[in-house]
Amino acid sequence: MELWTLGELAERVETALADYPGQVNGRVRAVPDRRAIRWYTTIGLVDRPAEMRGRTALYSRRHLLQLVAIKRRQAQGHTLAQIQAELAGATDESLQPIAALIADPPRPTAETPQPTAETLQPSRSRFWTDRPMPTPDPAGTAEFVTAIRLADGVTVVLDRAADTTTPDPARLAAAAAPLLAELARQRLLPRPSGDET
Known part of the structure; x- marks a missing residue:
């Protein structure tokens, strides 16, 4: 690799x-x-x-x-x-x-020529002047997502659209310990670097 x-x-x-x-x-x-x-x-x-x-x-x-x-x-x-x-x-x-x-x-x-303002698409030269396209938001609220990495290869994604509480990563990691143990038992967690066997 x-x-x-x-x-x-x-x-x-x-x-x-x-x-x-x-x-x-x-x-x-x-x-x-x-x-x-x-x-x-x-x-x-x-x-x-x-x-x-x-x-x-x-x-x-x-x-x-x-x-x-x-x-x-x-x-x-x-x-x-x-x-x-x-x-x-x-x-x-x-x-x-x-x-x-x-x-x-x-x-x-x-030797590879790097792109310059002249070689880029003309529309990119003043991209900041373009009007933004509206982002679809059927509920009318902004969407917030929080991700907490529990271990290498294991990330919990929390939909935070309505909640403003800040999660406690230590408590979540402690609660996820049985899940992490089962993932390790089933060899679904990535191996530590250098462990190619």
Whole structure:
């Protein structure tokens, strides 16, 4: 399994999203930078790093799939809450059609020309002036989702549309201990990095 640093992952995401039209409301970056990737990880939208080497976090193709899928959904007008609810626990196989990545994306190189404002689609040059498309909201209320990572590969997503109570992650983790034990017994939890047998 090929692993990348955060900077290398960000470069691969940018290469994979060369055709990305941007989010319909233009309020977020077209391509996630390192800070955005870290934030997505913090809120449970993207998995934690596949491996740590000292203080260096390493990421895999799954992370690339997740990030590209997020941006493709944003381009369709979905909110992060909607994307989080849809992609929580998604397998690589279910992420692939959303991300629409080729089997082996090209590696960014010094020789690869980087997109400039002139080479991007003309509509992207002033994307912030475009009127946002309305997001469907049949109930008339904003949708909030909270995700709490209980263990590697196990994230609880809570629909928070009507509740403003802040969950206690420690109590939820303690209550989920039997579930985590059963998942481990059935070998449904990811193996710790380095454990390939």
